[in-house]
Amino acid sequence: MPNYISSNLGYPRIGESREWKQALEQYWNQTISKEDLLKQTESIRLNNLEKQKKHGIELIPIGDFSLYDHVLDTSAMFGVVPKRFAYKGGKVDLDTYFAIARGTKDAVASEITKWFNTNYHYIVPELQGVKPVLTSNRPLELYKEAKEKLGIDGKPVILGPITYLKLAKGYEDKDFGKLLQSFLPLYIQVLQELEKEGASWIQIDEPIFGTNLSEEILDFADQAYQEISESVSTLNILLQTYFGRLPEYERVVNLPVDGIGLDFVHGDAISLIKTHGFPSNKVLAAGVINGRNIWRADLDQCLQLLKSIDQLVAVNTIIIQPSTSLLHVPVTKKPETELDPVIKAGLSFADEKLEEITTITKGLQDGIETIREDINASTQSLHHLNQSKYRTNRQVQDRVNTLTADDADRSLPFEARIEFQKERLQLPLLPTTTIGSLPQTSLLKQIRKSYRKGEISAHEYENYIQESIEKWIKIQEELELDVLVHGEFERTDMVEYFGEKLNGFTVTQYGWVQSYGSRCVKPPLIVGDVSFNQPMTVKETLYAQSLTKKTVKGMLTGPTTILNWSFVPDNVTRSTVLNQIALALKHEIEALELSGIKIIQVDEPALREGLPLDRNQWKEYLDSAIYAFRLTNSSALADTQIHTHMCYSNFHDIFEAIDQLDADVISIETSRSHGQLLNTFKDNTYDKEIGLGVYDIHSPRIPSIHELKENIESALNIISANQFWINPDCGLKTRKEEETIAALRVMVEAAKEIREKLLLHK
Ligand code: GLN
Numbered sequence: 001m002p003n004y005i006s007s008n009l010g011y012p013r014i015g016e017s018r019e020w021k022q023a024l025e026q027y028w029n030q031t032i033s034k035e036d037l038l039k040q041t042e043s044i045r046l047n048n049l050e051k052q053k054k055h056g057i058e059l060i061p062i063g064d065f066s067l068y069d070h071v072l073d074t075s076a077m078f079g080v081v082p083k084r085f086a087y088k089g090g091k092v093d094l095d096t097y098f099a100i101a102r103g104t105k106d107a108v109a110s111e112i113t114k115w116f117n118t119n120y121h122y123i124v125p126e127l128q129g130v131k132p133v134l135t136s137n138r139p140l141e142l143y144k145e146a147k148e149k150l151g152i153d154g155k156p157v158i159l160g161p162i163t164y165l166k167l168a169k170g171y172e173d174k175d176f177g178k179l180l181q182s183f184l185p186l187y188i189q190v191l192q193e194l195e196k197e198g199a200s201w202i203q204i205d206e207p208i209f210g211t212n213l214s215e216e217i218l219d220f221a222d223q224a225y226q227e228i229s230e231s232v233s234t235l236n237i238l239l240q241t242y243f244g245r246l247p248e249y250e251r252v253v254n255l256p257v258d259g260i261g262l263d264f265v266h267g268d269a270i271s272l273i274k275t276h277g278f279p280s281n282k283v284l285a286a287g288v289i290n291g292r293n294i295w296r297a298d299l300d301q302c303l304q305l306l307k308s309i310d311q312l313v314a315v316n317t318i319i320i321q322p323s324t325s326l327l328h329v330p331v332t333k334k335p336e337t338e339l340d341p342v343i344k345a346g347l348s349f350a351d352e353k354l355e356e357i358t359t360i361t362k363g364l365q366d367g368i369e370t371i372r373e374d375i376n377a378s379t380q381s382l383h384h385l386n387q388s389k390y391r392t393n394r395q396v397q398d399r400v401n402t403l404t405a406d407d408a409d410r411s412l413p414f415e416a417r418i419e420f421q422k423e424r425l426q427l428p429l430l431p432t433t434t435i436g437s438l439p440q441t442s443l444l445k446q447i448r449k450s451y452r453k454g455e456i457s458a459h460e461y462e463n464y465i466q467e468s469i470e471k472w473i474k475i476q477e478e479l480e481l482d483v484l485v486h487g488e489f490e491r492t493d494m495v496e497y498f499g500e501k502l503n504g505f506t507v508t509q510y511g512w513v514q515s516y517g518s519r520c521v522k523p524p525l526i527v528g529d530v531s532f533n534q535p536m537t538v539k540e541t542l543y544a545q546s547l548t549k550k551t552v553k554g555m556l557t558g559p560t561t562i563l564n565w566s567f568v569p570d571n572v573t574r575s576t577v578l579n580q581i582a583l584a585l586k587h588e589i590e591a592l593e594l595s596g597i598k599i600i601q602v603d604e605p606a607l608r609e610g611l612p613l614d615r616n617q618w619k620e621y622l623d624s625a626i627y628a629f630r631l632t633n634s635s636a637l638a639d640t641q642i643h644t645h646m647c648y649s650n651f652h653d654i655f656e657a658i659d660q661l662d663a664d665v666i667s668i669e670t671s672r673s674h675g676q677l678l679n680t681f682k683d684n685t686y687d688k689e690i691g692l693g694v695y696d697i698h699s700p701r702i703p704s705i706h707e708l709k710e711n712i713e714s715a716l717n718i719i720s721a722n723q724f725w726i727n728p729d730c731g732l733k734t735r736k737e738e739e740t741i742a743a744l745r746v747m748v749e750a751a752k753e754i755r756e757k758l759l760l761h762k
Pocket residue numbers: 435436437438488494555603605645646647730731732733
């Protein structure tokens with residue numbers, strides 16, 4: 001029998017009541033001092049470690065805690081600071097660290113982007129012109145801290161060199177090897193110092209191995225890990241992968257390290273082991289508890305899985321751990337008081353997952369009988385949940401089971417529909433519009449808070465929403481935008497809003513997860529079969545439409561985005577849930593149509609980020625996303641115009657999928673990478689209508705008319721004016737009112753001038 005050890009890969013930073021967020025924001029607003037920030041965050045960090053110790057985790061991760069982001073921590077450790085921040089070398093101080101993440105008035109922040117297929121964002125390292133140096137041995141400092149203050153002999157965690165470099169920008173592919181060589185000695189120094197201090201394990205995270213790496217990169221990885229391994233003797237190196245199935249499994253498990261961490265939840269590691277085996281001289285770290293979702297583990301099933309693993313491998317040690325860092329789930333379900341007990345009993349957040357890990361480990365070490373009660377409790381609560389009203393909606397299940405390909409088609413093809421739509425909408429050439437949300441003032445947020453606390457009535461709250469709609473319909477008319485929006489004032493979040501209204505969803509009170517920096521999101525929980533309950537957007541849209549003769553566009557969040565930004569049930573397939581959501585949204589579209597709404601936008605900003613790491617799995621993902629999107633819109637009449645919006649510019653490689661969505665109009669976020677996007681259109685033909693974001697809403701800057709005209713004109717060299725819309729590149733919710741009005745004024749003016757010029761030349 002192998003030796004079993006319990007472990008964790010990473011723990012949420014934010015604290016049980018988001019005290020981490022508060023401390024950071026108070027420091028940024030200068031209401032607490034640097035010393036206070038450091039004191040408060042130290043206490044959160046130590047408390048997190050203490051909790052893991054209390055739960056009985058044997059290998060406690062150290063250094064996963066961060067004041068912003070672990071990729072940025074790695075950059076700071078290696079002195080990777082872009083020139084514009086006037087960094088003079090040495091340990092990167094706190095203010096420079098935050099400046100890279102948040103920008104200053106003199107220097108724009110580094111780009112943030114999604115961490116693999118999650119909704120966590122990291123700060124993209126900029127390697128241009130930097131010479132890496134070890135500015136501080138961060139894992140060592142934190143390792144010592146845990147040892148001295150808590151008596152924890154932890155497992156330092158570090159982002160591996162291959163992943164770090166692949167996520168960075170500012171170099172050419174051909175220089176990868178050279179760059180790697182410049183970072184390796186620094187990694188080695190970190191490891192050697194840890195070894196000297198007595199660390200016995202280090203976890204090196206290399207999630208990049210879930211993606212499709214070239215032969216060349218894999219060879220570099222071989223060499224790098226060879227060098228790393230040779231540089232230490234008593235320090236054990238655990239190479240940790242997660243988030244997906246390893247396309248180069250054999251190469252990865254044979255890297256010269258002491259242990260390999262595999263994802264048995266999303267990585268299908270069991271079938272990889274069945275096919276290719278697992279080296280018997282290595283430690284296997286088995287990620288068997290789902291680190292990406294919030295459902296209680298079926299301990300019985302988990303033990304079965306471990307039993308089959310045990311039969312397949314001949315290793316001395318198996319580490320029991322979550323499939324990924326617990327960063328992606330909320331801290332604890334304990335404070336939730338409003339959940340149905342059936343649901344609550346079926347949940348497991350970070351702390352509960354730690355409990356599951358130690359329970360399983362104990363069962364394996366001391367015999368299954370010692371944890372019999374826990375096994376029964378988990379089986380029972382999951383059984384109750386599966387038998388509950390949430391998961392037994394036969395009608396929805398039957399409807400989804402009998403869907404066919406034809407169900408997702410609109411009655412007419414685009415070429416025919418667009419004629420009807422043009423006839424009905426009577427829009428000018430180059431119509432102008434916005435993406436949906438309009439600025440939410442602090443007063444609005446305050447009023448919403450009071451309403452949620454029960455301090456003001458629903459009536460008062462709705463009145464205020466109506467006032468906001470009215471105010472902004474006037475502003476939009478005055479700006480002479482062509483297609484208006486109601487402004488989404490009633491929504492805090494484009495997914496939570498629908499989650500609160502659809503059957504099959506529930507929301508937690510404290511289920512926060514870090515999204516980027518101090519920003520946390522509270523993803524809704526899809527607890528069972530999803531269905532339409534009552535119209536969700538009709539009231540506000542109709543109210544807006546009643547105030548103007550211009551067309552008001554209805555606004556929904558699409559099925560893939562709702563799914564990707566929620567916690568999903570684990571008893572059914574992803575495409576089943578997608579189709580259930582799609583059928584519910586289809587009802588909403590029908591309701592909007594019935595009320596006379598002529599344009600409906602179905603947003604899919606999360607479609608791209610959810611792509612699996614391994615390209616071989618893209619088709620399956622995209623096919624189900626496309627089907628669900630089309631199903632949502634399938635009953636829209638030919639003269640109802642369906643728009644969609646996506647928040648990224650890099651869609652070269654999914655162009656075909658976007659075309660297949662069959663939306664009449666698509667708007668994409670492009671202002672930061674105009675050239676690249678236009679190239680995509682040069683290489684492909686796109687015959688439907690398209691709006692390119694002509695200015696960047698992520699910055700408070702008001703664009704000049706000159707630059708907007710230039711943007712539009714360069715796009716018109718490639719895309720026909722007859723299919724072109726003019727809009728900002730994303731929703732305006734987070735912008736100030738004055739700057740929004742000023743920017744939109746410039747945009748409409750630019751559109752008018754170009755329109756006139758085009759008409760003159762006709
Ligand atoms: N309609 C949404 C808005 O304007 C779209 C946001 C998004 O794409 N992230 O806010």
